Amino acid sequence: MLLRERQTKEGLLVSVCDDECLGEVYEDGEVSLDxxxxFYGGDDAEAxxxxxxxxxxxxxxxxxxxGERSVSVAIDAGIVDExxxxxxxxxxxxxxxxM
Structure with missing residues (x-):
């Protein structure tokens, strides 16, 4: 999994994705996820x-x-509601x- 952290004026922004998702675009009707x-990679990202x-x-x-692995980790840890x-x-x- 790739993890990137950025400090913003609103607090810590974290982006996580499965390695194979990086660079992909997912579309479902009017919804698009790029x-x-x-955002997810770059020099600041780490495996x-x-x-x-x-x-x-x-x-x-x-x-x-x-991504399936990244989201499952968050669900299993009780951080995200499935x-x-x-x-x-x-x-x-x-x-x-x-908040």
Missing amino acids: VTEA TDADGVVESLRRASVANIV SRVLSIDGTLHAQLVR
Whole structure:
């Protein structure tokens, strides 16, 4: 899984995706999910395991999570509610916002 953290004025923004999702575009009707290198990858992204994803998501103010493995890790850790996960063109996507 690829993990990227960015500090913003609103808090920690975390993006996580399964490696094979990077660079893909998923579409379902009017909904489109573009898993760009600029947002999910780049020099600041690092390959990590489930423990690294969970640790980062627990500190996140906002998170975007794409892919079966990445979203499943967030669900299994109790960070994301499975009933709130979207499936776009067969690919899982979840967002997290802490207020």
